[in-house]
Amino acid sequence: MIFENIYDIIAFILSSAGILQRMQSYSDALGIPIAPKLIIILVESALLLVGVALMVMFLTWMERKVLGHAQARLGPMITWYHGLLQPIVDGVKLLSKEDLMPRRADKWLFFIAPMIAFVPALLVFIPIPFGCCGAIISDLPMGILYVMAVSAISPIGILIGGWASDNKYSLLGALRAAAQDLSYEIPMVLTIIGIVLITGSLSLQEIVEFQDKIWFVFLQPLGFIIFLVAAIAEMSRIPFDLHESESEFVAGFFTEYSGMKFAFFFLAEYAHLFGIAAIMTTLYFGGWHGPMIPMIPPIITSIVWFTLKVLVIIFFTMWLRATVPRVRVDQILDIGWKVMLPLALFNVFITGLLVAGGVL
Amino acid sequence: MMSVTDNYLPVAMLTFVGVAFVFIALFLSRVVRPSAPSDVKTEIYECGEVTIGDTKFHHNLQYYMYAIAFLIFDVEMAFMYPWAVHFKNLGFIAFVEMFIFIGILVIGLIYLVKKEALKWAQ
Numbered sequence: 001m002i003f004e005n006i007y008d009i010i011a012f013i014l015s016s017a018g019i020l021q022r023m024q025s026y027s028d029a030l031g032i033p034i035a036p037k038l039i040i041i042l043v044e045s046a047l048l049l050v051g052v053a054l055m056v057m058f059l060t061w062m063e064r065k066v067l068g069h070a071q072a073r074l075g076p077m078i079t080w081y082h083g084l085l086q087p088i089v090d091g092v093k094l095l096s097k098e099d100l101m102p103r104r105a106d107k108w109l110f111f112i113a114p115m116i117a118f119v120p121a122l123l124v125f126i127p128i129p130f131g132c133c134g135a136i137i138s139d140l141p142m143g144i145l146y147v148m149a150v151s152a153i154s155p156i157g158i159l160i161g162g163w164a165s166d167n168k169y170s171l172l173g174a175l176r177a178a179a180q181d182l183s184y185e186i187p188m189v190l191t192i193i194g195i196v197l198i199t200g201s202l203s204l205q206e207i208v209e210f211q212d213k214i215w216f217v218f219l220q221p222l223g224f225i226i227f228l229v230a231a232i233a234e235m236s237r238i239p240f241d242l243h244e245s246e247s248e249f250v251a252g253f254f255t256e257y258s259g260m261k262f263a264f265f266f267l268a269e270y271a272h273l274f275g276i277a278a279i280m281t282t283l284y285f286g287g288w289h290g291p292m293i294p295m296i297p298p299i300i301t302s303i304v305w306f307t308l309k310v311l312v313i314i315f316f317t318m319w320l321r322a323t324v325p326r327v328r329v330d331q332i333l334d335i336g337w338k339v340m341l342p343l344a345l346f347n348v349f350i351t352g353l354l355v356a357g358g359v360l
Numbered sequence: 361m362m363s364v365t366d367n368y369l370p371v372a373m374l375t376f377v378g379v380a381f382v383f384i385a386l387f388l389s390r391v392v393r394p395s396a397p398s399d400v401k402t403e404i405y406e407c408g409e410v411t412i413g414d415t416k417f418h419h420n421l422q423y424y425m426y427a428i429a430f431l432i433f434d435v436e437m438a439f440m441y442p443w444a445v446h447f448k449n450l451g452f453i454a455f456v457e458m459f460i461f462i463g464i465l466v467i468g469l470i471y472l473v474k475k476e477a478l479k480w481a482q
Contacts, residue, residue: 038369045370045376049381095389096394100402102402118382122374137370137374138366138368138371140368167406168411175423182427182430185430186430189437190437193437193441196444200446201445255404255405260385334478337429337469355448356451356455
């Protein structure tokens with residue numbers, strides 16, 4: 001049995017239990033034959049949401065632990081084993097916090113900004129292969145272009161949030177954050193062209209399968225460095241975290257947010273971190289490829305490999321956060337436009353030359 | 361081979377699930393949380409100072425230059441993706457053609473840098 005995506009897996013499980021056939025006959029009788037399909041897609045969407053939420057919870061715990069140990073502290077220790085339940089406690093706290101809104105804020109924009117930041121951070125995960133044998137929501141033929149397009153929506157939420165807060169600091173922070181996102185999106189998308197030149201496909205599944213023998217880190221070393229720097233900027237991690245800039249603008253665009261609305265900006269930030277690390281794994285570190293262990297189904301081993309690679313990348317960004325100071329806004333933009341962009345074009349040039357010459 | 365609808369149906373569904381999740385969470389917190397707004401609480405926070413002047417102020421136009429430059433290079437990238445996908449079939453002549461196109465844009469970028477258009481106003 002070969003599965004193409006998670007939809008097929010769920011459909012197979014349901015039909016072998018006989019549920020799918022019964023659902024189909026009910027919906028045929030009701031005159032809506034598409035209903036079982038929609039239900040399966042709803043189930044897989046909910047599964048993805050839960051998976052991302054769990055990962056985000058783990059990441060918030062990991063961030064505190066890594067920073068704690070980097071600063072010779074212990075980090076959270078009280079809630080269960082090494083503070084593993086800390087994210088749940090945090091969630092309960094945020095849920096029960098009063099939700100304040102500045103007097104002159106734009107009510108509707110203030111309300112939808114966290115949503116606009118949060119939903120695209122989830123949508124990024126649809127074409128990413130989490131493992132072999134169909135552990136993918138939908139293998140979009142546009143793959144990587146879709147990912148880049150969707151992740152470019154988040155800055156709009158940031159801008160709206162900064163504008164709607166009716167706070168000078170928030171607006172300035174939001175403008176800086178958006179300028180940073182714009183500036184680093186170009187080198188990021190340009191370096192991916194190097195990979196597309198080699199594979200000749202935009203589908204992330206095909207890009208992963210291409211890295212069967214050799215990972216793209218080794219074929220595209222310059223491209224990887226540019227992508228890494230741009231990714232850190234897009235993930236808004238120190239040294240490029242103008243999004244928060246707590247030493248200049250209190251907390252940047254979410255200064256005025258509290259309670260659950262703040263929680264969604266927070267969730268969006270970590271989901272984005274996870275998303276970009278997953279894309280980096282897929283593009284440069286061979287995705288789910290890794291030595292398969294006999295006796296265990298390949299789908300599980302490959303998901304474990306994928307998760308491990310993602311966690312290593314995220315650990316690296318946390319390590320960076322504990323090590324380096326923040327770069328100033330004009331320096332960030334200068335690096336983006338005057339160093340990263342020419343380097344990215346140079347990378348495309350070299351890769352194009354090598355591919356045309358038949359080396360790659 | 362899956363159809364376009366099959367491919368993109370999860371995108372629509374996940375958008376719906378995500379938005380629904382936000383609404384459910386906000387509703388839940390509305391049930392649980394206290395709500396006692398007051399004049400002091402709804403003031404904006406600017407490092408503890410009372411805010412001076414209008415908060416909806418004019419921001420400098422420098423930001424626009426980045427947006428325009430971004431637009432130019434974004435369109436360029438949109439042209440480069442189909443070229444990259446079919447690059448192996450097109451051969452060397454396509455490579456030369458694309459880099460004449462990119463060369464013109466690089467000259468534009470150099471001009472922008474020399475004119476100091478890409479400089480963040482202090």
